[in-house]
Structures are given as C-alpha cells and as structure tokens.
Amino acid sequence: MCQVGDIRREPGLVIEVESKDPLAVIEAAKEANIRFVQLQFTDIIGAVKAVTIPLHQLGDSLKHGTWFDGSSIEGFTRIAESDQWLKPDMDTFAELPWQPGHGTLGAGPMGSRGTARVICDVYTPNGEPFAGDPRFVLKRQLERAKALGYVWNTGPELEFFLFRRDEKGEIAPLPHDQAGYFDFSTDLAGEVRQDMVNA
Numbered sequence: 001m002c003q004v005g006d007i008r009r010e011p012g013l014v015i016e017v018e019s020k021d022p023l024a025v026i027e028a029a030k031e032a033n034i035r036f037v038q039l040q041f042t043d044i045i046g047a048v049k050a051v052t053i054p055l056h057q058l059g060d061s062l063k064h065g066t067w068f069d070g071s072s073i074e075g076f077t078r079i080a081e082s083d084q085w086l087k088p089d090m091d092t093f094a095e096l097p098w099q100p101g102h103g104t105l106g107a108g109p110m111g112s113r114g115t116a117r118v119i120c121d122v123y124t125p126n127g128e129p130f131a132g133d134p135r136f137v138l139k140r141q142l143e144r145a146k147a148l149g150y151v152w153n154t155g156p157e158l159e160f161f162l163f164r165r166d167e168k169g170e171i172a173p174l175p176h177d178q179a180g181y182f183d184f185s186t187d188l189a190g191e192v193r194q195d196m197v198n199a
Contacts, residue, residue, distance in 0.1 A: 022062050022090045029055055029116060034095060038117040039066055039086045042134050050117070051086060058118075061088055065123060070130070084130055086120035093118045158196070162189050 029037075037058050038050040051068050053061060065085035096115045122133035129136045142152055166172040 023059065025090055025093055026055065026058055029093075029095075032095065033114045034116045035113055036115045037088075038096070038115060039088060039120045040117050041086060041120045041122055044132060044134065046134065052115075055116075058088065061086070062090070066120075070122070083125050085123050085125070087123055088118040088120050090118060162192065 034055055036052055037055055038052050039061065040048055040050045042048055051066055053066060057066075065087050067083060067085045070084035094117060096117055119135070121135055122130040124130050131137075145152055163171045163174065
C-alpha cells in the first residue's frame, strides 16, 4: 500500500479518503493522477446516473453544486421544473479502478483518464433537498427509525459465477463445477471465497 497525500492506495483497489478537508482530497487526487470525477446519484428505480466533470471543476461543484436537467431522469421532475443541482458528499470519494489510467490499464492516447466518483445529494433550485432523491428518502427514514429507537444494520450479499477459460484463453459460458447450493464437497471456488472473506 502507498500513501499519496490524504489518499491511501492499495494496488487494484479503490482509493480511500482519510481527510475531511475537501481541498486536500482534490490535491491528493491530482497527485494520484485522477483527471475526472463522476458525480453519481440514483433515479427513483435505483439506477445509477452520473454527470462527469474534470477534477479541476470539483472545487466549484463543492461550493455551488453542479446543475443538471432533472426532467431527463426517471421519476424526477417535469420539464417546467427541471433545474436541479448535485451536491457532492466527499466522504464517498473513491477512485474507479476499472477506468483507463488506473493501474495496469495505463493512459489513453490523450493521456491519463484516471476517474473517481463521489456520490451526490440532489437539491432543488431553492436549496432544499429534492424529495424524490432516493438518498434523501433513505436519510429521512434512517432518522425516523433512530427517533423510534431502531438502528439499521445492512450488508451486501455477493452473488456471482466463476467460469473457466477455454483453450483460447476466452471465458467459456460454463460454470467451473457442478456443485449445488450449500453442497459439502471439494469446491474449486472454496479458496476464492476464503480470499474474499480475508480481503
């Protein structure tokens, strides 16, 4: 692992931000060869949407937000009330390791396109949180649950298939074994699952 300013980098993994100072994060991102930032949010059905900006515009986005047309997003607003803006939550800043410019992907012909993402809250033109923003709805429900004495504990469930490569090195559309769910047998994926738990 190497330390780059306020950003901790492990090969092949997302960058984790350790600083609460947004300007320090931006400077560290420059040092880490990040050139673009995806301002991410979700629509009403949970699909991730993004406005991509150059890193040098992130400071302005933090101060003034980034405007976008909410009428183009499923479940947001009508054309007459389409102006909305994104407010980045810098606690969610992370490098996207599958983008060109990261690790072994190298730079494109026009130079590095290292990309990070930051999850945003959606606001109306008058500065109020947008009531249809799923992130705002979740925050509101978490506060209601907390007021009632509840604590939300959640965790992701990873589901995936492992495939073998054929003689040409291409992924074959056949599973790596014939084991069933919860079978107790020698399973080629056992070590992979253990490595995931230890990661």
